[in-house]
Amino acid sequence: MTATEIQDYAAQLNLHRDGFCTAMDLHFVKATASEVVIEWQLGPQHRQVYGIVHGGVYCGVIETAASVGAALSLMPDDKSPVGLENNTTFIKAVREGKLRATGRPLTRGRKTQVWEVEIRNETAQLIASGRVRLLCLEAGHPVGGEHIPRAKAVTKK
Numbered sequence: 001m002t003a004t005e006i007q008d009y010a011a012q013l014n015l016h017r018d019g020f021c022t023a024m025d026l027h028f029v030k031a032t033a034s035e036v037v038i039e040w041q042l043g044p045q046h047r048q049v050y051g052i053v054h055g056g057v058y059c060g061v062i063e064t065a066a067s068v069g070a071a072l073s074l075m076p077d078d079k080s081p082v083g084l085e086n087n088t089t090f091i092k093a094v095r096e097g098k099l100r101a102t103g104r105p106l107t108r109g110r111k112t113q114v115w116e117v118e119i120r121n122e123t124a125q126l127i128a129s130g131r132v133r134l135l136c137l138e139a140g141h142p143v144g145g146e147h148i149p150r151a152k153a154v155t156k157k
Helices: 010-015 019-024 055-077
Strands: 027-031 036-041 079-090 098-108 112-120 126-138
Touching: 010 027, 019 055, 027 055, 036 055, 055 079, 055 098, 055 112, 055 126
Parallel strands: none
Antiparallel strands: 027 036, 036 098, 079 126, 098 112, 112 126
């Protein structure tokens, strides 16, 4: 195992959460190049009109776990990931409680990666699962009209 695969960036990621992670109140429990674990307590911002968790929340959390893991694995190669596909399956409807997403790589090639993520409740019941396929881009590659900055480790200030 490489140092990047072992090093846990969860604390740094929690200090520098992006807009989605902040809006959804996601907390990284573990963030390595081999496994990403995210937890969150369900609240009103996660529910749709019927009072159950919105499927988009599951999709977003699954993509977040996969993207973070892929980014950490690509840091040593000066590359960044972008999502190509997100296939999410909703297994069990929930309204409240704490959820945990665990993502691990299925493949990590030179050009693409595939990550699988499971979301479980506090009693370990499977709530949703998904696979995300990511494209590995060289640093500076344009996406959406802008260049992707070089992936680098987040450090404490």
